[in-house]
Amino acid sequence: VQLQASGGGLVQAGGSLRLSCAASGLTFRLYAMNWFRQAPGKEREFVAVISRSSSRTFYTDSVKGRFTISRDNARNTVYLQMDSLKPEDTATYYCAADKRTVVVGSLRSSEMDYWGKGTQVTVSS
Numbered sequence: 001v002q003l004q005a006s007g008g009g010l011v012q013a014g015g016s017l018r019l020s021c022a023a024s025g026l027t028f029r030l031y032a033m034n035w036f037r038q039a040p041g042k043e044r045e046f047v048a049v050i051s052r053s054s055s056r057t058f059y060t061d062s063v064k065g066r067f068t069i070s071r072d073n074a075r076n077t078v079y080l081q082m083d084s085l086k087p088e089d090t091a092t093y094y095c096a097a098d099k100r101t102v103v104v105g106s107l108r109s110s111e112m113d114y115w116g117k118g119t120q121v122t123v124s125s
Helices: none
Strands: 002-006 009-012 017-024 032-038 045-050 057-059 067-072 077-082 091-098 119-124
Touching: 002 091, 017 032, 017 091, 017 119, 032 067, 032 077, 045 067, 045 077, 057 067
Parallel strands: 009 119
Antiparallel strands: 002 017, 017 077, 032 045, 032 091, 045 057, 067 077, 091 119
């Protein structure tokens, strides 16, 4: 299984980035897909999750209204559109897959089934 995240970079506060995570080696449509992030010296934290059919999404409070998670099951890809970026959004962003059949909220990072390598997002003030 491979989850390949891309799209990170350096952006000014107020700007936007779109992260992508391409999956292979798994039946993508059978997995809920998540984004986590980890800033230097901090624990990895949940950012967003989308259910198998895109019917349900959940976000951590700090990104609600600014970030949008979406997926394309035909392309085996999950996206994270990040708008109105803030310096505190600076982190390495990771995508992760879990086998939940029903998504009602976030899970701990230890409950993920597969992880991708991260992509760095840096927001300058």
